[in-house]
Amino acid sequence: MADGQKVYEIPIGPIHPALKEPIRFTFQVEGERIRGVEVRPGFAHRGIEFMGLKRNLIQVLYLSERICGICSISHPIAITLAVERAAGIEVPPRAQYLRVIFSELERIHSHLLWAGVAAHELGFDTLLHLTWKVREEVLDVLEELSGNRIDYSIPIYGGVRRDIAPAQVPKVEAMVRHYRGLLEELLDAFLRDPSVAARTRGVGVLTPEEAEALCAVGPTARASGLSKDVRQDRPYLVYGELGVRAITPRDWGLEPRGDVYDKAVVRLLEIGQSLDLIEKCLDEMPEGEITSFPKIPALLAHLKKAEGEGLGWHEAPRGEVIHYIRLEAGVEEPVAWKVKAPTYSNLMSWVPMFRDQEVADIPIIAASIDPCMCCMDRVHVVRDGSGATLLMEELLKLSRAKTERVLRGLSPAGGGA
Amino acid sequence: MTADQVKEALVRAVPGLEVELRPRKVGVRAPVEVPELWATIGRDGLLPAVSALKGAGPLHISIISGRDLGETIELLYHFAVGYGTPGGEVMVTLRVPVPASDPTVPSICSLLPGAETTEREKIEFLGVQFSGIPRTDHVFLPDDFPGHPWRKGDPETAKLVKRTVEWEKRDG
Numbered sequence: 001m002a003d004g005q006k007v008y009e010i011p012i013g014p015i016h017p018a019l020k021e022p023i024r025f026t027f028q029v030e031g032e033r034i035r036g037v038e039v040r041p042g043f044a045h046r047g048i049e050f051m052g053l054k055r056n057l058i059q060v061l062y063l064s065e066r067i068c069g070i071c072s073i074s075h076p077i078a079i080t081l082a083v084e085r086a087a088g089i090e091v092p093p094r095a096q097y098l099r100v101i102f103s104e105l106e107r108i109h110s111h112l113l114w115a116g117v118a119a120h121e122l123g124f125d126t127l128l129h130l131t132w133k134v135r136e137e138v139l140d141v142l143e144e145l146s147g148n149r150i151d152y153s154i155p156i157y158g159g160v161r162r163d164i165a166p167a168q169v170p171k172v173e174a175m176v177r178h179y180r181g182l183l184e185e186l187l188d189a190f191l192r193d194p195s196v197a198a199r200t201r202g203v204g205v206l207t208p209e210e211a212e213a214l215c216a217v218g219p220t221a222r223a224s225g226l227s228k229d230v231r232q233d234r235p236y237l238v239y240g241e242l243g244v245r246a247i248t249p250r251d252w253g254l255e256p257r258g259d260v261y262d263k264a265v266v267r268l269l270e271i272g273q274s275l276d277l278i279e280k281c282l283d284e285m286p287e288g289e290i291t292s293f294p295k296i297p298a299l300l301a302h303l304k305k306a307e308g309e310g311l312g313w314h315e316a317p318r319g320e321v322i323h324y325i326r327l328e329a330g331v332e333e334p335v336a337w338k339v340k341a342p343t344y345s346n347l348m349s350w351v352p353m354f355r356d357q358e359v360a361d362i363p364i365i366a367a368s369i370d371p372c373m374c375c376m377d378r379v380h381v382v383r384d385g386s387g388a389t390l391l392m393e394e395l396l397k398l399s400r401a402k403t404e405r406v407l408r409g410l411s412p413a414g415g416g417a
Numbered sequence: 418m419t420a421d422q423v424k425e426a427l428v429r430a431v432p433g434l435e436v437e438l439r440p441r442k443v444g445v446r447a448p449v450e451v452p453e454l455w456a457t458i459g460r461d462g463l464l465p466a467v468s469a470l471k472g473a474g475p476l477h478i479s480i481i482s483g484r485d486l487g488e489t490i491e492l493l494y495h496f497a498v499g500y501g502t503p504g505g506e507v508m509v510t511l512r513v514p515v516p517a518s519d520p521t522v523p524s525i526c527s528l529l530p531g532a533e534t535t536e537r538e539k540i541e542f543l544g545v546q547f548s549g550i551p552r553t554d555h556v557f558l559p560d561d562f563p564g565h566p567w568r569k570g571d572p573e574t575a576k577l578v579k580r581t582v583e584w585e586k587r588d589g
Contacts, residue, residue: 042557050566050574085441093445212500215477215531228501235443235451235504246501286445311453311495311508313479324482324493338482338493340535345479347534 007035012362014043019117019367029359037354039347049337056332057083057303058296061156064323067339068372069150070113073099073106074316075339076155078323081236081312083157086327087303090292095159096237097285101172102146102154103314104274104281108179109138110317111267111274114370115190118264121363122199127189134182141175144168157299159291169282176275183272190264191252200260204353204365207258214348218319219270220369222248223263225256230315239315242280247273260368267370304332318342318370343372418474420452420507423498427454427509430469431462449504457512460522466511467496467525474499478525479508481535483543485569489514490543492522515545524550542567 007030014022022043028036048067052060064075077099084091091099112135119127139149145164146152154160164172190196206216211224221228229246231239249256249265256262293299309326319342326336346369353365418426424436435457440450458466470476477500483492494511515522524547525532534556536547541555544565554560564573 042555042559045557047566096445212475213530215529217477226501227503232503233499233501233506234497234508235449237443238445240449240504241444241446245503284446311510313508320479322479322495324480324495326484336482336484338480340480344534345531348531 006030010359013040019363019371021371023371025362025366027354027359027362032358032360034354034357034359034362037351039350041347049339052337053333053335056300057157057327057334058300060334060337062153064339065151065153067341070110071106071316071318071321071341071372072151073103073154074314074321075323075341076153077103077237077314078312078321078339079325079337080155080157081314082310082323082325083303083312083327085310085312086308086325087157087306087310088308089158089302091159091237092289092292093238093286094163094288095290097281098160098164098290099155100237100239100242101164101278101281101285102142102152102160103316104277105138105142105145107274107317108271109135109142110370111271112138114267114317114367115186115264117367117370118260118364119190121367122196124196130189131186134179134186137175137178141172144171156291156293157303158293159289161291163290164282172278172282176279179271179275183268183275186271187268190268191261196264197261199361199364200264202257202259203361204260204263204357204368205258206349206353208256210352211258211349214352215345216319216349217345218315218317218342218370219263219266220319220346220349222246222266223256224258225249230313230320234313236313238281242277244273244277260364263368263370300332303327305329309336316342318372319345341372343369346371418499418502418505418507420454423470423473423507423509424454426469426473427456427466430465431458434458434462434466452507454507454509455512456510457514460513460515463494463511463513464523464525464528467494467528470496470498470509471528475501476529478529478532478535481532481539483539483545483567485517485543485567486514487569488517490517490520490545491515492539492543492545494525520545521548522546523548526550541565544568 007028010027010029013024024040026038027034048063052063061076061079064079065072067075112131116128116131143149145168146154146162154162206224208224208226211221211226225248227246227248231244232246247266247269249262251269252265306327307329311324313320313322321342322340324338325334328335349369357365420438427436428434437455439453439455441453442448443451477497479495479497481492481494492513496509498507498509499505513522522545524536533551536550537556539545540553541558542565564571566574
């Protein structure tokens with residue numbers, strides 16, 4: 001048909017089924033083929049850097065943790081490294097190992113989360129349920145070690161807030177053994193499955209030249225064959241000594257093609273790498289102090305006197321995160337704070353990845369860079385078997401009421417007041 | 418490429434440039450020094466400097482950060498030179514001060530297309546203009562937001578903050 005040449009514009013988002021965070025894509029499509037895309041983020045912008053400039057550094061640390069629930073170790077690691085650099089604070093050796101252990105635990109749960117999302121986008125929900133079921137194991141360990149499933153509050157300027165007690169070590173080791181046994185099954189389910197390969201091979205390709213020019217980071221760059229990993233290239237904490245090597249599809253015996261399949265290869269193999277790193281850290285970690293400032297008032301006083309600037313970087317599950325901070329003596333707040341999350345760098349990679357692809361592949365290509373999920377502004381609560389959607393204000397009231405009940409020594413669940 | 422070689426390449430491109438080496442001791446068992454280079458550069462020297470960094474190895478821009486100093490706006494370009502070299506990447510920060518009365522900087526997108534997002538972010542947040550940038554639309558703020566939140570005393574941002582505080586008070 002003559003109309004076959006016509007290019008239509010299809011807006012998708014900000015709220016859409018492709019991924020669970022708001023973003024707007026405007027696709028130019030010709031029939032079933034995508035000819036171009038405009039990406040518009042910013043719908044979850046909360047002005048966190050602006051807020052940080054009005055708060056003292058300890059408050060900024062907790063704020064940084066709330067940039068993203070899934071990366072709630074990555075941002076604190078980057079900001080503590082930046083502040084420690086600016087204020088000349090040393091980190092005890094044991095704390096450096098502990099930070100690595102927590103960030104590798106985070107990588108495992110994040111990559112498993114992505115694997116589930118990817119399976120779901122492919123219409124393979126059995127695999128989604130399997131990966132998210134097995135993900136609980138690492139979340140349980142994180143809860144055991146930190147008290148929380150996300151937002152662990154582990155790094156603090158000068159060290160970490162909690163140690164891993166000797167009684168907890170066997171639980172971490174058991175988790176490592178559990179995932180070692182499971183990994184082969186997961187690799188088999190994803191990488192040796194003909195239907196997964198049919199949906200992901202040659203889909204959403206990012207060439208190494210494009211990845212380099214567009215400054216792609218993390219698994220998105222490594223899947224294109226760039227041997228690039230901040231842990232390997234720009235050592236920090238004890239990563240240099242642990243001998244981290246960037247994983248590319250070559251480690252699975254394949255020449256990198258930069259498609260969605262290769263992104264799955266990299267992320268799944270990195271789970272194995274994280275298990276090795278955790279085991280090595282538990283083995284090599286020396287005894288000793290976990291922070292150089294056990295008292296918060298002393299830490300705050302030191303930070304208030306500090307003058308300087310610093311950069312802190314970390315390889316988050318999605319790639320390079322970097323924080324820049326500038327401190328001035330006599331001022332409690334940072335005078336400059338800039339945060340760069342990995343998705344920020346990978347944003348532009350979507351444009352070549354979508355080019356000439358099919359409309360039906362939009363969800364999996366969008367999900368393939370593992371865009372960072374943001375906090376939702378409301379939740380769905382089920383009480384007594386009945387569902388109800390609560391707005392933030394209502395939730396806040398319920399939470400305050402619960403705190404009051406706890407303070408009066410009553411049951412947190414309510415009913416007896 | 419070592420930090421010294423990157424430094425030499427920068428000085429060749431911008432004669433008289435003072436480059437400060439700030440090494441960072443990293444590691445516990447066998448500590449190593451991870452180099453970081455910092456230099457303050459005029460906006461005219463930016464393109465030759467970035468071109469020299471590109472020649473020194475695969476170039477990656479992590480971010481452009483910045484702040485409002487009153488009469489001057491300071492931009493900090495954070496680069497990783499030798500992108501993907503095990504243990505050999507060098508972080509280079511170029512500090513570019515521009516007058517607040519004429520906040521224009523040459524865009525580096527022709528040398529490094531990946532810098533577009535971060536340059537566009539500086540347009541909306543600091544009110545800096547980049548000559549030669551392919552696109553200038555907002556990345557994070559609403560399209561019609563008139564202010565620049567990182568400028569000190571920006572009236573539009575002050576209005577936004579006031580509205581938010583009032584909204585939160587209502588909740589209390």
